[in-house]
Amino acid sequence: MKRFIGFVRKEFYHIFRDKRSMFILFGMPIVQIMLFGFAITNEINNVSIAILDKSKDTETQKIINKINGSKYFNMEQEITSEAQIESVFKEGKVKAVLVFEKDFINNLQTSKKAEVQVITDATDPNIANTITNYINAILQNYSLEINKSNRPGYQIYTQTQHYYNPELKGVFTFVPGVMTVILMLVSAMMTSISITKEKELGTMEILLVSPIKPFQVILGKVFPYIFLSIINAAVILILGYFVFKIPIQGSLILLALESILFIISALSLGILISTISNSQQTAMMISLMGLMLPVIILSGFIFPISSMPLPLQIISNIIPAKWFIIIIKAIMLKGATIAVIWKESLILLGMTLFFMALSIKNYKIRLE
Incomplete structure (x- = not known):
């Protein structure tokens, strides 16, 4: 028994002296759990977006502030024309462009409905789809807030367009x-x-x-x-x-x-x-x-x-x-x-x- 205990002790010494074995035993599980725990997620955070506000009224500014204030999106830049959409997507940083229609607040007050166009960079279809869903959720939440004191309620519609991969093929x-x-x-x-x-x-x-x-x-x-x-x-x-x-x-x-x-x-x-x-x-x-x-x-x-x-x-x-x-x-x-x-x-x-x-x-x- 003493020989067996001595042999086991020797093996422990060999393992502890080998830095590579120690890294494989203890370092690899730590690295893997950290990577898989933090990196593997279907959620989005801090996605850069651009804004094309054709109306520039108080209502569109409130919506922009609400979207930008969430943890999901950061307003990277504000563009002035639809011709700039292609160029901002090609730069690679902006993943979505929100286009507010002209006379947004007037349409909302007169016809009780207005439209926001969500244009995404669909080179990664999963992210594009998630971005669209998140923006829709934020707009729906905003509609509920403003409709508390308005009857009949206002309706904000979204029109979606996907650049580079319109069919969202994975x-x-x-x-x-x-x-x-x-x-x-x-x-x-x-x-x-x-x-x-x-x-x-x-x-x-x-x-x-x-x-x-x-x-x-x-x-x-x-x-x-x-x-x-x-x-x-x-x-x-x-x-x-x-x-x-x-x-x-x-x-x-x-x-x-x-x-x-x-x-x-x-x-x-x-x-x-x-x-x-x-x-x-x-x-x-x-x-x-x-x-x-x-x-x-x-x-x-x-x-x-x-x-x-x-x-x-x-x-x-x-x-x-x-x-x-x-x-x-x-x-x-x-x-x-x-x-x-x-x-x-x-x-x-x-x-x-x-x-x-x-x-x-x-x-x-x-x-x-």
Whole structure:
């Protein structure tokens, strides 16, 4: 019995000394419950909207204040014409535009009814539908308030219009998201495992001391994954276009260049993971924890980032997939040009250069 107790005690010591095991045992459940608890929600919060008030009377101002005062919406800007709606949607920040008809208060007082048009960016149909429902609920609540002292009651009608995805097809959201996840898997995870396998078997050191320069060795290892990822991206786009009837409104050349930029970014991240991993198991665990969960949860693929707590919104900015999803949706569904997505492209390029520089530095350290 004493031997068994001693053996168990030894195993406990081994576990407590291994920081990676401690992180897997205690850190992973904490990270997962925090991410799933705060990020996974069907509710919306702090959604940016724009207002087109053709009436500019006291009644419309009260409605605007009520909507803006809720926790669900923030008035991002006030536009002056319908021609501006397309441009504010293409910028990507505004998710809905509320249009108040001309002579709103007069129509309400004379005919007892008035109309508000709700125009949404339906590139994410679930969010667009939720926004419409929330605004309708706020307007209905406002109607009940003003009808307490008015008989017969006033009626405020809403007219809904969805930009870019009028039929609210969910596939318009999932194809860009799945494309992002697959490219990240093939590019980052497979690259990190491939290079770590060479290191684990001891063959990487042989390659690095050969006449071939280290950067050529790394480039030779990752080049096949660049080729495979480009094929994957092309297949997904072809299936999306011909099978699911997803339009590609923007430039195919720009879409291809942005996809290659993201692939290179993911590859550089995979190389970085391989520099800090001594085994395939470690690389797989880091890839799953560091890539898969953030890509699915914090990229805006499924859950709106604006509805997450502020710390998670800040963390989402360092997820390359977030910026690529914004880019690919803007090009495919909105027909955006580089003039619209230059900021996101620059951020993705900066991340790529940072990952590459850090990877090269780590490999130099290992060679010394």
